[in-house]
Amino acid sequence: MNREQIVEHIRIALSSVLNREIGQLEENVRLVEDLSLDSTSVIELLMALEDTMGLELDVEDLQPEVFQTVGSLADYLAAEVSGLVS
Amino acid sequence: MGFAERLKRDLVQDENARFVYINNFEVERSWAVGEPKLPGAGISFASATVNRMEEMGVLLAESADIVLLKAPMDSDYAAYLRAVDASAGEVVAVEASLPSRTVTEDALESPRTLDFLRGLADGRTYLMPMGISAAEEELSQAVGLPLAGPRAEVCKRVNGKIYSRRLVDSLGLAAVPGVVCETVADLAAAVEAQCARGDRVVVKESLGVSGRGMVVLPDRAAADRLLRLIGRRGQQTRVDMVVESWIEDVTDLNYQFLVSRSGQVRFEAVKEAVLHNNVHQGHRFPVDLSEEHLGTLHESALLIGRALHADGYYGIVGVDAMIGPDGVLYPCLEINARFNMSTYQSRIAERFLSAGRHAIAATFNLKPSRAHSFAEVAAVLGRSIFDGTHIPGVLVNNFATLNAGIGPGDGPFHGRIYGICIAADAGSALALRSRTEERLRTLVARGSS
Incomplete structure (x- = not known):
């Protein structure tokens, strides 16, 4: 799965969780400030990403930094995909 | 007898006591440390804005009281509150403030503030926090001022959603269909049972922050996803959550x-x-x-x-x-x-909400791109701002939250202004709310251009 595909998965998951269609998603978009993701939505976002990407995420020890921007979330997911993060 | 006097009489048996108000908003975060959480809910977002809600205490204090703040007030805002007779107490700002800390945590790191508080000990001065956690007990110990409330352990216990659910059941009060879950296995069974009823389900952490620390499961697939995530902890792991039906249109x-x-x-x-x-x-x-x-x-x-x-x-x-x-x-x-939003409006309500007046306590969520002064806010609100007498008028009851979320980089940030929209009837109060929101949005939009 390449970077572009990961960002597309994030876009689809965010559209579902935030209940509005999100168009083109740049990596510097901030999840909280720009998209108004809140702590309640995070759980739903994680659940949606597991479904669409077929991943099993270790969600217990996630740090807030992961959710700063689309890019930081994509970094985390890319590492999960490649198995670099257990 | 006004609200503050009743509070003092009922808590410390002395309506003339002096209270030092310490408005540690989201004290639940402290109570929740080490407690089970929903998957991913341990991620705590920046609390800078919430921590600046401590400014609301300014509208609660009487003239003999003190309000501890994280930073000095915008001088025009302080002058405005004085002019309309919405504030009376002495405001003291800590000298060592970090946005991520509550005002209590700031005070504990502020030697001059600690000395000032020690100097208040006269046998009838009390610390009056929004809610009592370990940090407020530590501050009380450090400065030798008693707390006007029970121990943190008691406060934490009675604030759990499991506590309130069990209390409702034992008192025979009408309860939303639901159940207490202590383990992952309990949670799975409860979610299954609620889904079988065909209801939407809400899962709440016992000690989650009010309005957060919860997830609504709209359908069976969402329920399965949550159970899959949480099931990885092991069936007998403690979860301490409440599962209830989610009722719409309430x-x-x-x-x-x-x-x-x-x-x-x-x-x-x-x-x-x-x-x-x-x-x-x-x-x-x-x-x-x-x-x-x-x-x-x-x-x-x-x-x-x-x-x-x-x-x-x-x-x-x-x-x-x-x-x-x-x-x-x-x-x-x-x-x-603990104190809640209604508490902070009590003194305002007594002073300005006479018979025949209606109010809407509103939160104006804004997206400024730079810091704005209170003078700018007052100018854009114009004659709509409450002057202490005439209605309709909006009384700004928290200003520091507008700029608290400003980040180190460029780009808009989340800011809030709290206001009490006072008018002759409910419809006019709602109309004032709309006008106020429109004007504030215009102000921050201008600021970004």
Whole structure:
């Protein structure tokens, strides 16, 4: 799965969780400030990403930094995909 | 006798006591440390804006009282509150403030503030926090001023959603269908059972922050996803959550009462959430409830208050309630045994909400791109800003939250202004709310261009 595909998965998951269609998603978009993701939505976002990407995420020890921007979330997911993060 | 005097009389038996108000908003975060959470909910987002809600305490203090703040107030805002007679106490700002810390945590790192507080000890000065956690107990120890409330351990215990769910059941109050879950296995069974009823399900952490620490599961697939995530912890792992049916199209209520140190329960106020086109607009007061519903709330306050006192609690209590679409009143969804938003509006309500006036306590969510001064806010509101006498007028009751979320880089950030929209009737208050929001949005939009 390449970077572009990961960002597309994030876009689809965010559209579902935030209940509005999100168009083109740049990596510097901030999840909280720009998209108004809140702590309640995070759980739903994680659940949606597991479904669409077929991943099993270790969600217990996630740090807030992961959710700063689309890019930081994509970094985390890319590492999960490649198995670099257990 | 005004609200602050009643508070002092009921908590420390001396209506002339001096209170040092320490408004440690989201004290629940402290209570929740080390407690089970929903998957991923341990991620705590920047609390800078929430921590600046401590400024609301300025509108609660009487002239002999002190309000501890994280930073000095905008001088024009302080002058405005004085001019309209909305504030009276002395404001003291800590010298070592970090956005991520509560005002209590700041005070503990501020030697000059600690010395100042030590100097207040006269046998009738008390620390009055929003809620009492370990940090407030530490501050009390450090400065030698007693807390005007019970131990942190008691406060934490009675603020759990499991506690309130069990209390509702034991008191025989009308309860939303649901169940307490102590383990992952309990949670799985409860979610299954609620899904089988065909209901939408809400899962709440016992010690989650009010309005957060919860997830609504709209359908079976979402329920399965949550159980999959949480099931990885092992079936017998503690979760301490409450699972309930999620009821749509409700009228949300919040009522406040005071449990005195000797166990007397005094009903204070009830407010109703206002929806317009399904968007939350704030809370209105006074409310227009039937005699029957109002009677049930008073009766519930008495029962809950007595039970809390029997469990060692005294102080302010806010309870969330709701009226379902079928008219059924559920008088206790959640107990917040601490100050709540209604508490901070008590003194304003007494001064400015005489008979024939209506108010909506509103939150204006804004996206500024730079810091704005209160002078700019006052200018854009113009004659709409409350002058202490004439209505309609909006009284800004928290300004520091507008700029608290400003980041180190460029780009818009989340800011808030809290305001009480006062008018002659409920419709006019709502119209004032809309005008105020439009003007504030214009201001921040201009600022970004």
